[in-house]
């Protein structure tokens with residue numbers, strides 16, 4: 001009887017210790033592309049804070065300053081340090097195959113967040129978490145499809161003069177948004193893209209590019225900027241040219257940063273498709289699941305909205321970025 005009691009107590013001790021046992025300490029390397037936009041800063045802070053809040057993780061952060069070679073170096077240093085997992089946003093889609101293969105050989109799982117690598121290299125990473133960039137481009141096109149008619153700008157026949165300021169050439173965000181917008185554009189032969197150039201996702205380049213567009217063609221009717229940062233820069237150029245953004249030029253954008261939302265409320269941007277940068281909590285959840293031996297889905301989507309004059313003012317006070 002005494003023996004049974006001792007065994008029972010021992011088992012209870014074992015169970016209670018294992019029930020509260022702390023998770024294994026994991027080191028995670030995070031390779032960010034840089035800090036080209038307000039959006040990017042919000043994304044970086046979200047990921048850093050989420051890992052900081054979870055003491056069983058040690059985060060090694062590396063800022064590539066918009067240089068792919070810096071990112072590849074950072075990934076190699078994570079591999080050399082034998083981190084448990086890599087969280088990675090790709091500056092552009094191509095050129096990471098060899099280093100991702102090295103991570104795979106070293107059995108280090110790679111979780112992409114925000115921007116993915118090209119399809120040919122997707123087998124080398126575990127999953128991608130973030131926005132569907134193709135859908136974002138489609139949503140922009142669909143908003144225009146409905147609203148250009150409502151505004152009396154599109155009669156389905158007369159040519160409409162479009163300008164597009166793209167994000168960083170070759171980045172997942174730029175490639176996807178261009179593709180998605182192209183799906184809708186293809187249904188509207190009278191939407192003429194007369195001007196298209198990259199503004200590298202920065203406000204200053206957005207302004208410069210729009211200045212050049214307007215010098216060449218003051219009759220632009222619709223502007224699509226691939227992010228709000230460039231959109232706000234472009235709006236400065238439009239105002240300096242004596243025109244009213246949102247009125248003389250219909251302006252659609254992506255991100256829904258506070259600055260962008262304020263521009264909708266001021267009537268200077270007509271529509272913004274949301275791209276959510278607050279990926280930290282989801283990233284921590286995914287890495288925790290991985291550590292616990294769970295299988296991650298091949299794609300982890302973020303839920304995103306679309307804003308225009310009907311709902312931006314109500315949403316503005318709760319915007320976090």
Ligand code: AHR
Pocket residue numbers: 036037038039040114115173201226227228229254255275
């Ligand atoms: O990859 C997401 C894009 O990159 C965001 O739209 C933009 O603001 C950022 O710089």
